[in-house]
Amino acid sequence: MVNDSYLNTKNHLEYLINNNPKDYFALANLAKLVFEVEGNFYEVKKMLMICELINPNKCDHLLILGKLTYYEGDIEKSVEYFNRFIKNSSLGEKANNEKEVVQFLGEHHEEELVGRFKPKKQNFEKEFCSVSELAVLSRKIISKPLTLAFGATLKHKVRVLKNDYVDNGKPTIFSATHVFYDDIAAICRAIRKPMYIVSDNDTKEQLRKSIDSLALFLNGVIFFDKTCKFDRKRAVERMEAVLNNGGNLLIFPESTWNFSPNLLVQKIHWGMIDIAKRTDANIVPVAENEINNEYLVSIGANLELTPSKKDDIISLRGHMATLAYEQLVELDESVERRTITDEFWLEYIRTHCGEGNFDLAKEESFVYRDPNQKSLDELIADLYGIEYRSMASGYDTYQQIKNLSMEYSRRVKFQK
Numbered sequence: 353m354v355n356d357s358y359l360n361t362k363n364h365l366e367y368l369i370n371n372n373p374k375d376y377f378a379l380a381n382l383a384k385l386v387f388e389v390e391g392n393f394y395e396v397k398k399m400l401m402i403c404e405l406i407n408p409n410k411c412d413h414l415l416i417l418g419k420l421t422y423y424e425g426d427i428e429k430s431v432e433y434f435n436r437f438i439k440n441s442s443l444g445e446k447a448n449n450e451k452e453v454v455q456f457l458g459e460h461h462e463e464e465l466v467g468r469f470k471p472k473k474q475n476f477e478k479e480f481c482s483v484s485e486l487a488v489l490s491r492k493i494i495s496k497p498l499t500l501a502f503g504a505t506l507k508h509k510v511r512v513l514k515n516d517y518v519d520n521g522k523p524t525i526f527s528a529t530h531v532f533y534d535d536i537a538a539i540c541r542a543i544r545k546p547m548y549i550v551s552d553n554d555t556k557e558q559l560r561k562s563i564d565s566l567a568l569f570l571n572g573v574i575f576f577d578k579t580c581k582f583d584r585k586r587a588v589e590r591m592e593a594v595l596n597n598g599g600n601l602l603i604f605p606e607s608t609w610n611f612s613p614n615l616l617v618q619k620i621h622w623g624m625i626d627i628a629k630r631t632d633a634n635i636v637p638v639a640e641n642e643i644n645n646e647y648l649v650s651i652g653a654n655l656e657l658t659p660s661k662k663d664d665i666i667s668l669r670g671h672m673a674t675l676a677y678e679q680l681v682e683l684d685e686s687v688e689r690r691t692i693t694d695e696f697w698l699e700y701i702r703t704h705c706g707e708g709n710f711d712l713a714k715e716e717s718f719v720y721r722d723p724n725q726k727s728l729d730e731l732i733a734d735l736y737g738i739e740y741r742s743m744a745s746g747y748d749t750y751q752q753i754k755n756l757s758m759e760y761s762r763r764v765k766f767q768k
Contacts, residue, residue, distance in 0.1 A: 358389055360748045367695070372702060379403050380412040387416050396420060411440035411449070419456060431465060442577050481573055483548070483590045488599040491572050495546035498571055502541040506534055508647050510541045513679060516653035517543075517636050523595040525624050526651075528638035529617055529672055530604040534647070535640050539602060540571065542649035543638075547600035548572035550591060572599070578607065578718055588627065595631035605668075607718040613697045616673040619720040625664045629657060637668060639675035643682050650675040732757045 362385060368378040383399040386392050397420060403413035418433035434453045441449045457465045481487070517524075526547060528539055536549060551573055572594070576587035591601055605620035612618055617639075628635050637652035652671050657664050726734075733740040733753050740753065 358385070361385065364748070368698070368702070371699065373402075374406050375702070376403055376406045376410060377412065379406070380410070380416075383413060384416050387420070393420060393423070408436075409440055411437050411445075414440065415449070415452065418453070422456075422460070427465075445577065481569065483572075483574070483593040483597065483599075485597040487572070488546075488594060488597040491548075491570070491599070492546045494570060496544075498546075499541060499544045502537045506537055506541070506647065508642065508645050510538050510647045510649060512542045513648050513650045513682070514675075515651040517651045518654055520634065520654070522632060522634050523598055524600045524634040524636055524654075525595070525628055526600065526602045526636050526638050527605050527620075527624060527668060527672065528602060529640060529676055530606055530609050531640065532609075532642045532647075536602070538640055538647040539638060539649055542640075543602075543651065545600055546571060547602045548574050548591075548594045550574045550576075550587065550601055550603045552576060552578045574601075588623065591627055592631055595627070595633045601633075607720065609701070611701055616676040617669050619722070620665060620669050620672075621720050622661060622665050625657070625661050625668075635668060637671040637675060639672055639679060641676065641679045643679060646682075648679045648682060650679060728760070729753050729757050732760060 362382065365378045365382040365385070368375050369382065372378075379399050380403050383396045383403070386399075387396045396416065400413045400417045400420070403410070404417075414433050414437035418430045418437060421433060422430035438446060438449050438453065454466050524545075524547075526539070526543060528535070536551075540547070540549075549572065552575070574587055574590050574594070577583040591603075594601060603624055605624060606618045607621055608618075610618050624635065627633070635655040635657070637655065638649065639652075640647065640649045642648075652675055655664070655668055655671065658667075730740050732738075736756060738749065738753060740749075
């Protein structure tokens with residue numbers, strides 16, 4: 353049955369597609385939605401074929417395409433799509449995706465085909481570049497010429513607004529905000545030190561698209577699947593290996609782009625504090641932004657760690673937020689909030705985060721959440737008896753809750 357939630361989500365996805373016909377994830381999610389709810393094979397296939405043209409190396413559309421061609425009776429073509437669906441899956445998703453295909457074929461009594469998709473043991477070592485002592489040393493040797501390549505495809509010049517970092521001979525974790533598509537290259541260009549970039553598997557596709565990709569890979573990358581507990585544990589081990597071998601790291605502790613229209617820095621994950629203490633490494637806050645046709649990068653002072661991990665994480669986030677705020681002073685002009693439309697922020701995200709080449713719902717799920725605390729939006733939703741929705745899962749409901757939260761905040765401020 354088609355309900356209001358379905359229609360709201362469908363309308364939101366259609367809005368994204370109207371603004372950007374090449375928005376792969378919006379198309380793939382809309383195709384999945386229509387396939388599961390309406391069963392309109394003709395419309396679904398048109399959207400899936402567009403996904404094929406936009407990015408055939410992604411896997412999101414291939415499962416639905418495999419099921420669709422199976423129902424159409426083209427078994428071999430269906431198997432081909434299922435194989436590509438599994439092959440293009442990220443490391444942490446591969447086993448689950450294999451099980452999903454096996455389950456679908458099992459439900460349709462295709463026992464002979466099931467054997468082709470039994471999960472195979474993964475070779476995790478091939479997914480990561482080396483973090484050995486020799487690898488870290490070699491990257492130090494080639495780091496200087498590599499920094500010249502980092503800005504080769506950047507559309508703006510990089511300007512270092514401030515740099516209070518002190519190189520005391522210890523390995524360093526550069527803890528950076530994450531607000532625009534090219535920020536990795538911009539930060540590397542600004543800091544000009546060899547450092548392994550800690551990034552999720554989805555970034556691998558992005559790193560193949562430019563001259564920067566080769567430079568970033570040679571500089572060192574630790575890939576991992578944020579949704580896979582095994583991957584996260586392996587990534588921590590490799591990060592510590594880099595630091596123990598004298599290397600540096602670039603980490604984005606927010607774990608995703610900052611989609612908040614209000615927070616300078618979202619809540620950040622605690623892991624790097626433990627890593628720094630175990631390896632006797634510096635932690636240095638970094639903020640960057642795209643302002644007035646420039647990439648601004650601000651590098652803070654070495655963080656003074658304390659026995660309290662909670663105090664350290666609050667201090668780090670505060671320093672990162674201060675650096676981000678100082679960059680906003682560089683804006684040529686300000687705008688009044690009331691002049692900003694509801695669609696402005698979605699458009700801002702689309703243009704700053706890779707022209708929509710990301711899954712908003714998936715990225716929102718990576719934001720750090722204290723399991724013992726609720727956000728103001730969640731409390732307001734409970735108060736008014738509304739089912740809480742994120743921006744991606746239900747934009748109309750999300751906007752309704754935001755408006756109520758803003759009204760509540762305005763009243764509290766007025767009363768004070």
